[in-house]
Amino acid sequence: MTLLVLSFLVLFPSLLLVWYLHIPRSFPPLPVIPIYVSLLGLWSSMGQDEIYERWFRKPLEANGAVIVWFAGRWSILVSRPEWLTDIFRNEDLYVKAGSQIKNPHSVIATLVGDNIINSHRNWKLYTSIMKPGLQKKLFDTTSLLQKSRKLVDVLIAKGQGPIPVNDDVQKWAVDVMGEAFLDVEFESLGNPNDVPLESLQSIIKATLFSPIYFTFPDLDRFTWLLPSRKRAYEIMREFDDRLYTATMEMIRRTSKSDKLSHMLVDAYLTNKITEKQLRDNLKITFLTAHENAQQLVNSMFWQLGTRVDVQSRLRVEVLGLSDIHPNPSQEIINTLPYLTSVVLELLRLFPPVSQLINRVAMQSAVLGGDLPIPKGTFVGWNAWAVHSNTAIWGADAREFRPERWGSTVDEMHGRFRRETVRGTYIPFNAHRRKCLGQGFALLQLKVLLFVLLGRVRWVVDPEY
């Protein structure tokens, strides 16, 4: 009897685990990335680039796609450009399905909800409300210049010697996003006091990207067993409430403007969207508009601090302009060719959104006429795989070489557009669901580089 109970106790969980982790038989015959690779962060300090080289590059480049465990399920990760454009073009077949669909109970779904980036059903509604606040013919550079100058002041005030930049870059990115899209001045940069909405960001990032919960979001169900998950939900709710309150207070104090938050609140007050939809879209704006810029600027400090030749050449170009235009407009700053090529090359080698698996096949399909995709399969893309493939970008694909973009701004923009349409350059994704903040993001980095290079030189600390 005891033996029977014991074998049941062992057998039942093992069978459950086998069922949970099995690869669906309908999946196409692609290489499988072992599940432990998703958990390496638990015991190894390997960077994402090293992990990619060791486990992903060969099978992805040979097959154009692999099977990978991502956020609680086996999915298909694609890197062949023709297949990617097939996914991006066929928006109604490979439909957006973020965490709110994939793992609705999870901490990450609580954070992001249903929003303009991850929604399929409500995307048109959200876009009709938000697009005018995200895309402008011309953005005013006054505030961008002022906030970038403040970042440089704060970094200079730290004195000579090694300076970690990430914390101040995050504050700068939050302040820029707040002013540009929410009409809220957070003033976190250089502030001796904590600004809760900003300081919560570091906690949120650490909570979300903890390897075990990111890989197995089903664990989020066990709040009664895992106090850290209970806390995680509380943190997400705190962020939600604080942001909603800050926005509504701003609306009470200020007159109407063409900024995004005004449009969203107006849509809520006229019953076009619910309070939850307002909150979800405020949160995704806050997150996406600061986090990607933050990552890109960190990469920029690294890359130009290791390639001082590029830094020096860019400084010459920038100083040439600042002599004539100390406060350049968007139109003026966009005339600088080397600056344009450096920014495009940074986005190629350091795409802030390097991988996303957030689309689901609504029907059985054949990707690019070659790869069978069963109905209900999650598919996604890896930008680093595409951008660093020598078969696509040439033998020097992994080198930082701004010159590859051409010599005039028109030539560079032409190549940018062509590569995006072909699915060979996807830092902002491509086709209908491509980034709506792209124009602002490019300007933001250009303005920061303009200010930074005019005032400081830097190298990466050899100890880093």
Ligand code: HEM
């Ligand atoms: C360097 C900075 C940025 C990068 C690399 C970036 C990248 C991306 C990517 C890859 C997507 C597609 C996501 C997907 O396929 O699910 C996206 C979508 C989006 N991004 Fe950005 N982004 C940046 C900055 C911004 C900014 C500043 C905003 C302003 C709020 C913004 C707003 C959006 C929106 C609204 C979408 C959804 C577009 C749609 O589905 O119609 N992004 N972004």
